[in-house]
Amino acid sequence: MSDSTAIRRGEPLLRLAAVHKRFGTHEVLSGIDLRVSAGEVVAIIGPSGSGKSTLLRCINQLEPPTEGRVLLGGVAVEAGQELSRAELTQLRRSVGMVFQSFNLFPHLTVLRNVSLAQERVIGRSRKEADAVSMQLLSRVGLADKAQQYPGRCSGGQQQRIAIARALALDPKLMLFDEPTSALDPELGLEVLAVMRELAENGMTMIVVTHEMHFAESVSDRVIVMADGRIIEEGPSAEVMRNPKTERAKRFLQAVNDR
């Protein structure tokens, strides 16, 4: 499939406008506005329950927003609008997602994990898909695990496989939901190295993370969330070193004191 809407670095890729998400009466997101340009790496930090994960999940409609709009690579989604299968396909295809708990398919080999969606979603042949998968597995350093089952791989390896799986559909944007939180520090490092490589090669990324060093050194921009709002936003070094709001100060203080 050719990509007629190739997006160049620096062009707007994602825009959220006044996005709200309520579960019953509980408001998890209270009016999020966010713009992300192609090639940007944005880190989202903030206390648990501040809505970081929900924000990511609103972007690819895993959680449809209750109010507001999501514009992504030419597709606009208004809250409450029923998406056709084709629209949802176009939207989800352009977004890859990596989860805290990896969520690899345990009954499929590593290679099948990466190939499956290529065949079922974008109609690549088994041969084409496997070739792409092997290339991606090499990129994350795991070509030798292709015939293994995920259960035989370490957590760090599983997360790198999950990244390869998400990349296999040629996304324009990658969402990472606390990708290293379930890993011990050393295994987390190998995952961060893969993410760093992706960032250096121009992938647009939104990363929910508690890895402050990664947030500061890799991301272009840091967003601090609390109580369903963006309370602070700016260049990484600035936000991390000189937070302006009291709430952001408190959070960063707590992180730095650990």
Place this chain on the structure above:
Amino acid sequence: MMLEILQSIASGIPLSIALTIVAFVSGAVLGMPLCGMRASNAQPVRVLSGALVLTLRSIPPIVWLFFIFFGLGADFIQISPFEAAALGLGLITAANMAEIYRGALTAIHPGQWEAAAALNLPPLYRFVDVIGPQLFRIALPSGATYAIGLLKDTAIASTIGVPEIAFEAYHTSQRTFHSLDVYAVAGLFYILISLSLAALTRWADVKLRARVAR
């Protein structure tokens, strides 16, 4: 004498096995939509399927078979004893398998659905490639236990005249007056079939599990 007993009871084995297979396979297949209905978003569908499962499971199999064969069979439909037994036991199996699937569904990590959705797998493939195979593995041991129970329940079909093991045993004992030997032999046959069924599922279970040891 013993040989004659063995032979005449053994002649019931094929129908016992056939009835078990037909009832189990149709129940295992029908159980899936029934399970899906129980998880439906539409309340009427949930209530209807819930009531169906409750009715099928609460009434003893023998009452179902009499209801179908003597009740419906006498007045409404042309039905042979085997068909009546397969229909009754198949429906009861569907209700029980639906419950087994429901339990198995809750055992699948919610992240599996999310990953499949985030990859945008079409709903059919979400089930065929991702959820179905895991569901099968989780449901296999309970399903096998149920199948062995079902094998024993097929003896009830003798009451409506299906010439399976229990039916042949009854008539052999009437003819020979060797009731003790006859029923011991019948029991032995049930044990042998159950054991092979159990061995088969254990083999399948080990084979499937060896690959995905977590």
